Amino acid sequence: MSARGNAFRLLILPGDGIGKEVMVEVRRVAEWFRDRRGAPIELGERPFGLASWDAFGSLMPDETRAAIEDADAILFGAMDSLDQATKIPPEERKKGSLLRLRKSLDTFANLRPIKAVPALLDASTLRREIVDGVDLVFVRELTGGVYFGEPRGVETLPDGRERGVNTHVYHSDEVERVARYAFELARRRRAQGGPGRVHSVDKGNVMEAGAMWRRLMQRLHAAEYADIELHHMLADNCAMQLIRWPRQFDVIVTDNLFGDLLSDCGAMITGSLGMLPSASLGPAGADGRRRALYEPIHGSAPDIAGRGIANPLAAILSFAMCLGETLHLPDEAARLERAVDAVLAAGLRTADLAPRGSASVSTRAMGEAVIAALERA
Numbered sequence: 001m002s003a004r005g006n007a008f009r010l011l012i013l014p015g016d017g018i019g020k021e022v023m024v025e026v027r028r029v030a031e032w033f034r035d036r037r038g039a040p041i042e043l044g045e046r047p048f049g050l051a052s053w054d055a056f057g058s059l060m061p062d063e064t065r066a067a068i069e070d071a072d073a074i075l076f077g078a079m080d081s082l083d084q085a086t087k088i089p090p091e092e093r094k095k096g097s098l099l100r101l102r103k104s105l106d107t108f109a110n111l112r113p114i115k116a117v118p119a120l121l122d123a124s125t126l127r128r129e130i131v132d133g134v135d136l137v138f139v140r141e142l143t144g145g146v147y148f149g150e151p152r153g154v155e156t157l158p159d160g161r162e163r164g165v166n167t168h169v170y171h172s173d174e175v176e177r178v179a180r181y182a183f184e185l186a187r188r189r190r191a192q193g194g195p196g197r198v199h200s201v202d203k204g205n206v207m208e209a210g211a212m213w214r215r216l217m218q219r220l221h222a223a224e225y226a227d228i229e230l231h232h233m234l235a236d237n238c239a240m241q242l243i244r245w246p247r248q249f250d251v252i253v254t255d256n257l258f259g260d261l262l263s264d265c266g267a268m269i270t271g272s273l274g275m276l277p278s279a280s281l282g283p284a285g286a287d288g289r290r291r292a293l294y295e296p297i298h299g300s301a302p303d304i305a306g307r308g309i310a311n312p313l314a315a316i317l318s319f320a321m322c323l324g325e326t327l328h329l330p331d332e333a334a335r336l337e338r339a340v341d342a343v344l345a346a347g348l349r350t351a352d353l354a355p356r357g358s359a360s361v362s363t364r365a366m367g368e369a370v371i372a373a374l375e376r377a
């Protein structure tokens, strides 16, 4: 259990847009596990993002920053894009950015599971027989690569042309720690019936840093994880293979940028961004605990925000990942996943999942249905 007493401190940062709506349902689900299953949870909540700027003049108020430092895990809703928010000064933007949050928590391993839900097989743009049985997880490196590499920026040259630069850079220890996480994950999944397979994805045919990535994966594999199948795949081929034959994948480990792109491709396998959870994990401390940030991958969806129609299941399934990863309660995580499956099997659909012209339920009704299913289980 937690190093501080017996409760894990979970901090809810609803953020912006539909983050605010879906996190209300997550809070109810978390309270249910605390009150009905005795999960050792202490819940807090703080403002963050554009909503916080409007209310408090800061994207990341000091007390939010302090609560983040103090939390065992963060349950994150969504943050609005700052593109239109010209009034926010650059320093404040940096302070409140999602990228800075990831970097400051050192959450290097971003898990994005993609699992076909039987009741939603027809929601995918891919044929049912392609999607059926897909169960893969991306391990995206989240604190390095082109997202953070220096030098970066845009300069105007003496001849008047502009020059834009970003730098893709990895150090061997950054590659090795995410590789290790992926191999260990493949082992844990094999214990649950998985194939024990890792695809490492790079562009080693073009990028020196990609060739290094491949070589380091290979070396670690030979030295410590020879019991796991390792395949190297070029990133462009991986994009194609995800659409062609997604069932070949178990664990896919890749860099920050390819992980961003490929996980969006993967997301369409299930048919709805509204279904996909994620976990971002830091290095294991001396007590084995990892700082963690759980987040639905759908973002703030300003087009539907405030209408109470957003799908809360990605955020609820992110909380299921928290039950498994942070609280080490895999049986409770599975209980929550089964409740979500049961609700979908019973035909309940939010607007993003409902076939055109058919009835859909609200965010609140979906949250309530999950709790009712938990009560019944």
Ligand code: IPM
Binding pocket: 098, 260
């Ligand atoms: C994601 C998002 C972010 C990313 C954006 C919002 C910065 O696309 O989490 O996949 O590129 O990492």
Ligand code: MG
Binding pocket: 260, 261, 264
């Ligand atoms: Mg993305």
